[in-house]
Amino acid sequence: MSPVEFVHEFYPTFWWIPAGILAAALAIKLPSIIRLWRDPLMRAVGGLLLLACAVFVFVAPSTIGWVNRVTGVPNISAPWVYSLLTAFCSSCLLLIITWRNGLSDRSADTRRAMRRVTVGYAGVIVAIWVLFLLADVPEERLRDLDTYYANTPYAREMILLYLLAHTVAGMIINGLIWNWVRTDGLDAWLHAGLKFLGVGYALQLVFDAAKLTAVGARWAGRNLDWLSTAAAPPIACLSAVLVAVGFILPHAGQYLHDRWRVRLAHRELRPLYQLMKTVNGSGLPRVLRSTPELRLIRRETFIRDVLLPLTRCLDEELRGRSYAAALALGHPADRAKALAAAVTILDAVESRGLAREQCAGGPSDTTDLLREIGAVSRALRHEDTVREVRARATTPAADAPV
Known part of the structure; x- marks a missing residue:
């Protein structure tokens, strides 16, 4: 069985793997989030993990079909998933900006950057729904909507818009993260978490490249749909896991390190x-x-x-x-x-x-x-x-x- 055939064979259940991992990460992190609810960064990490988990739950073919049936609108899952993914991109950008600059940073540049991200990505979500309402997409597509409707007016623009928004976010976040990694004096756990994030967001750019190439091939009259339906899904899954680890590691690692240090100190005092x-x-x-x-x-x-x-x-x-x-x-x-x-x-x-x-x-x-x-x-x-x-x-x- 070729890699393409393997992905197509397990496609219906493929998306539940990262959803389960993200849900487990959120469950592990939930006690700390509840205990430190007043910490904005903890709330933001929890919200981001919840959004990421929602993306993979609603992108699964079984969920796509269920949403379409419940609403009675063919392919309405598409703008819904695109909106969740766009909101996830916005949350990542806001969290990285806040995390890097610090909660105490209330400078005009920081506020302006956060306002631009919020307004810009909110505008993208609105535009996605407007374009969907204008598009004629009557045939339900559970796996290949991006390439199947790549030449359909308004649907084409909707697909291109969400991919470009995702790509721009990935490029900005990658630039911020790798510049941050090179900063001196970083905590070891934070440094490791940033490297996981960097690799995870770099893979998101690979995902975008695969999707855009498949869509562009359709515009050129060629068929490279396997890039969208077989290559992009495992890349997205691996990227999501790495991003989740990157956000959790600095907090969980330091917490586990502190607990181990306390237990070690308690054990070392036993002879005396x-x-x-x-x-x-x-x-x-x-x-x-x-x-x-x-x-x-x-x-x-x-x-x-x-x-x-x-x-x-x-x-x-x-x-x-x-x-x-x-x-x-x-x-x-x-x-x-x-x-x-x-x-x-x-x-x-x-x-x-x-x-x-x-x-x-x-x-x-x-x-x-x-x-x-x-x-x-x-x-x-x-x-x-x-x-x-x-x-x-x-x-x-x-x-x-x-």
């Missing part, structure tokens, strides 16, 4: 948390429906609350010797500092049965120690290394403190 439980006698009570952020805060607070009184029994001389020992073993200064703190805390925990008045009094400033609990906990994870540093620090030949 377990050690502090032996001092306190018990750990934190379990709280149902607790967020990862809250669990991290509670664990950090517990560790600091237990560690603070314990600092009165820290041996500063041992810490100095341990720091020197860690450096002598080849550890970098930051890691040596964390290992020295870990050795000193372990020593204080083991001697916690001593009366408070027998303690050395502890450091005068515990700010650094309490702030670096993550590094100390990571050091405790490597028990053999801590044991080696401690053994070297407690021998009579240990290096003097640095």
Whole structure:
């Protein structure tokens, strides 16, 4: 089976693939959109995904036939789909302009650009419906209306108008995106999202080129309909998926990155948390429906609350010797500092049965120690290394403190 025959075979269900992917993307994004409803960019991304999903739902042959039957007007799905696609182009342009310039940008140039996009594409939608009403398109076409009526007065202009509007939007958006990609200092997730958008909108230009070539061939008396009915659909589907990923990735990627960072920090504190439980006698009570952020805060607070009184029994001389020992073993200064703190805390925990008045009094400033609990906990994870540093620090030949 050739690629053209394959697309024609699966054409009735072909359009539901991107529609399903876009609907899934919208469903994944919906909780964030609801939670951050006051954020205009979040609302815009949600609206754009909804429009894109609607385009692919209504361009499916089964939906086209259903709309035509319900309204009783042959081919009325054509101006409806073209209008949805034009509105999608307008939404993309407005979102890119707002996203790039920032919500706080209220300059005259930005307002003028957004007003031109809104008025221009609203005018295109009105013109599409006027031309459809003037055109004579009595025979229903579910798959090849663009080429079948390419030489029909008014229908020809309607088809050309929506394709040109789509092409112009794609060219402008591509220019904005690739110029933005080359900007220094972009967030990694935003940079990746822009690249997906750039490729997605570049594919939209390929889609437009295929459609326009097929229509132009009809004007020249030739038949290249396969470009419109077989080549353009998979390009449009792939483009839609890439555009959806491009808009979602900066938000979803940063959200997932932040969640992973919180969970990682919570996990890294486990060794020090377990050690502090032996001092306190018990750990934190379990709280149902607790967020990862809250669990991290509670664990950090517990560790600091237990560690603070314990600092009165820290041996500063041992810490100095341990720091020197860690450096002598080849550890970098930051890691040596964390290992020295870990050795000193372990020593204080083991001697916690001593009366408070027998303690050395502890450091005068515990700010650094309490702030670096993550590094100390990571050091405790490597028990053999801590044991080696401690053994070297407690021998009579240990290096003097640095």
